[in-house]
Amino acid sequence: MIKLSSNLKKFKPFLFEELYRKERAEKAKGKKVISMAVGDPDIPTHPEIVEFALKESQNSINHRYPNTKGNQNLREAAARWHKRRHGIDFHPHDEISILIGSKEGIAHLPFAVMEKKDICLIPDPTYPTYKTGVLLCGGEIYNVPLKEENGFLPDIAKIPQKIVNRTSLFFLNYPNNPTGAAANTDFYKELVKWALKNDIVIALDAAYCEIYFEEPTHSIFEIPGAKKIAVEFYSASKTYCMAGWRIGWAVGNSKLVCALNQLKENIDSGQFNAIQNAVAYGLDNHERITPPIREKFKERALFFSQALKECGWKIKEPGGSCFIWAKTPVKCSSEKAAVFLLEKAEVLAAPGIGFGKNGEGYIRFSLTIEDELLKEAAEKIQNLDWSMI
Ligand SMILES: Cc1ncc(COP(=O)(O)O)c(C=O)c1O
Structure with missing residues (x-):
């Protein structure tokens, strides 16, 4: 049986x-x-992205295995975009990794940074996938409430120190699913200071970063020191309405990005290069x-x-x-x-x-x-x- x-x-x-x-x-x-x-x-x-992907799919070079961490063309386009959008430099070689949708990277990250019984802080309410990898790798979850009276930002000062001491990872997401809240740089400053002090990896999910209604959303990497402890997840699903194409990327601390790559090399073989190049086209034409x-x-x-x-x-x-x-x-x-x-x-x-x-x-x-x-x-x-x- x-x-x-x-x-x-x-x-x-x-x-x-x-x-x-x-x-x-x-x-x-x-x-x-x-x-x-x-x-x-x-x-x-966008029809131009579709057209670009069609052309790329006819190139037999793209019919071969892609590279797990993503092709250079897309990693370089992502680096150019982060520089234009947030003024931050990322090295395309070891600070950017292409994902088969950001969900894939989010589910895999805990395997790369957590030990059994470590705690992962997860907001409540939350996007459910933050729990996936934590549960599979034997980690524990501590729910951090997102209250309307705090603008749906977590009150990190209220997390008990004995929980903090066992925590290795904290998933956050702004603009937030499900609450629609956006985070400001004051919150990110406090978060980075706290994470550096307590040696906690911050995984900031920025899947909705381009769907903002007031001032443009911020990246945690605008805060000095964030690169020492953080990784951000980006997605083409909402930014370019490409949910069905399955593509996103992780960006940030090179040790974290390379650990994710090392893990993924043993799991998947990357996304179709035609799709990667089409997203590179999207990034280079983002402002339009x-x-x-x-x-x-x-x-x-x-x-x-x-x-x-x-x-x-x-x-x-x-x-x-x-x-x-x-x-x-x-x-x-x-x-x-x-x-x-x-x-x-x-x-x-x-x-x-x-x-x-x-x-x-x-x-x-x-x-x-x-x-x-x-x-x-x-x-x-x-x-x-x-x-x-
Ligand atoms: C908060 C959040 N993060 C990540 C994802 C996954 O996006 P992707 O399509 O890039 O896997 C979603 C999808 O709905 C989401 O709501």
């Missing part, structure tokens, strides 16, 4: 898989269902390609948050990301609210509890649907009678 690993017991079904199942069940009953559960951009990849994407998400965020506020939802204005994180008009469990939305408004949204216990009472709406559908969803939600829940 096949005996599966006990590792599998550490995981519930991935949050979104469960949501997809519920959506399919409603659709099977003949309902339309507007899906606002998953952050999967509806905007097509990304503003319309950012503007579109900003327009949707303003419209949808206004529509929700008009019917009693409570929202802290998002600083970025493609999500609206909203408190339900009546006090109820987020799961109950999500089922109510699905059954009565035919809108599928993510219950906050799925992102951690501090997500209770909130619903996350993804803005990655066409404008017409967004309007329809807003109308249906506005017509809900919450006394029926």
Whole structure:
């Protein structure tokens, strides 16, 4: 008889898989269902990037194995982009590593920096993948609350010292999924000082860094000393609406980046070079390609948050990301609210509890649907009678 690993017991079904199942069940009953559960951009990849990838895919040189750490062309384009965007120099040889989507690097990083029983600090609410590698490598998780009254930033002074002493890694993410909060440089200064003092690796997930609604988002590497302890994760999925192409990159401390490469060399063989070169094209043309994407998400965020506020939802204005994180008009469990939305408004949204216990009472709406559908969803939600829940 096949005996599966006990590792599998550490995981519930991935949050979104469960949501997809519920959506399919409603659709099977003949309902339309507007899906606002998953952050999967509806905007097509820029035609010039697609054209470039098509041309590159016809070059037989690209049909051979890529290099695990990424081809030089893309690593150099990423280095040029970081210099233009944040004014920071990264060496393409050992400070940048190309990933098969940032999710892949995020899941693998704990294997490169944690020992069994080490603690990893993970925000609550959180993007679920931060737990994956930690659980598989025998590490422990300490949840750091993200509270609305703190602008959804962690209060690091409140983490008990005995936890800090056992911590080797801290995952953070700004602009934040699910809350939409952005971080300022004062917070990064405090974080870097604390991480240097306590010898803790900071993994800052910047997947939504180009979807900002006010001032441009910051990199932790703008803070002196950050390169001694930090790595950042970037993604083409939202920045260039390339979620299906599966590509991102890690950048930062060379020891961390090289450790990730060493691990990955034994696991994967990199992403298709045609896709890597297409992202290099995107990075070199970033200032032309990304503003319309950012503007579109900003327009949707303003419209949808206004529509929700008009019917009693409570929202802290998002600083970025493609999500609206909203408190339900009546006090109820987020799961109950999500089922109510699905059954009565035919809108599928993510219950906050799925992102951690501090997500209770909130619903996350993804803005990655066409404008017409967004309007329809807003109308249906506005017509809900919450006394029926
Ligand atoms: C916060 C966050 N980080 C990382 C990812 C993964 O992105 P990628 O498509 O680059 O793997 C996502 C995807 O939704 C995300 O929300």
